[in-house]
Amino acid sequence: MPDLPFQFTLPFPGLIPSKYDGYIQRKLSSLRGQFLDTAAYEQMLAVEDTLVYEVYEIHRPEVVGEILSGISIVHPGRVGQEFFMTKGHFHTVLETAEIYMCLKGEGFMVMETPEGETCVESLGPGVVLYVPPSWAHRSVCTSRQQDLVTFFAYPADAGHDYGTIERQGFGKLVCEAANGSVEIVDNPRWNKP
Ligand code: F6R
Ligand code: ZN
Numbered sequence: 001m002p003d004l005p006f007q008f009t010l011p012f013p014g015l016i017p018s019k020y021d022g023y024i025q026r027k028l029s030s031l032r033g034q035f036l037d038t039a040a041y042e043q044m045l046a047v048e049d050t051l052v053y054e055v056y057e058i059h060r061p062e063v064v065g066e067i068l069s070g071i072s073i074v075h076p077g078r079v080g081q082e083f084f085m086t087k088g089h090f091h092t093v094l095e096t097a098e099i100y101m102c103l104k105g106e107g108f109m110v111m112e113t114p115e116g117e118t119c120v121e122s123l124g125p126g127v128v129l130y131v132p133p134s135w136a137h138r139s140v141c142t143s144r145q146q147d148l149v150t151f152f153a154y155p156a157d158a159g160h161d162y163g164t165i166e167r168q169g170f171g172k173l174v175c176e177a178a179n180g181s182v183e184i185v186d187n188p189r190w191n192k193p
Helices: 038-047 163-168
Strands: 022-027 051-058 067-074 098-104 107-112 118-123 128-131 136-141 148-155 172-176 182-186
Touching: 067 136, 098 136, 107 128, 107 172, 118 172, 136 148, 136 163
Parallel strands: none
Antiparallel strands: 022 051, 051 067, 067 148, 098 128, 098 148, 107 118, 107 136, 172 182
């Protein structure tokens, strides 16, 4: 844990925090059930458990008033037509918001409420996105070459509810269209709340 107050830098080109005390790697196997094309998923996984995204965290005590921040890096790739993405979650303390700032790459933040309202916002360098309280969120990398790198900050006591999204999925999917463009489509397997 850093001395207080503390600072860190996000050096180019990697943007990996100069100090961090949490590091998470999520591979294809941890996203089972989330991609629409299950045959493509199984085929890809049989070849290699590819690294999909990484998270560097600057931890703080999980109490009211503290803010946890870090860097999320989603790598380029697709499962079938669907771009690589994070698992996505609600916060356990549902009424906690989060700020993201995109530092590099191209992509989208897919969001939805417990009532099933959906919203998809585009991300690119310099975009600051406010994820309001109660909105589940998932970031998606749509660049074919570049990582999607975002800085995030949220209340340290928020916690993560992954189970709800694992069960119901998100209402919107981010896919590559036949002509190579990016399209947002309805998820036919969405268990709409
Ligand atoms: C924290 C947050 C981000 C994500 C990260 C990885 O509340 O939203 O730090 O944790 O982008 O995504 P998940 O947690 O969905 O695997
Ligand atoms: Zn979050």
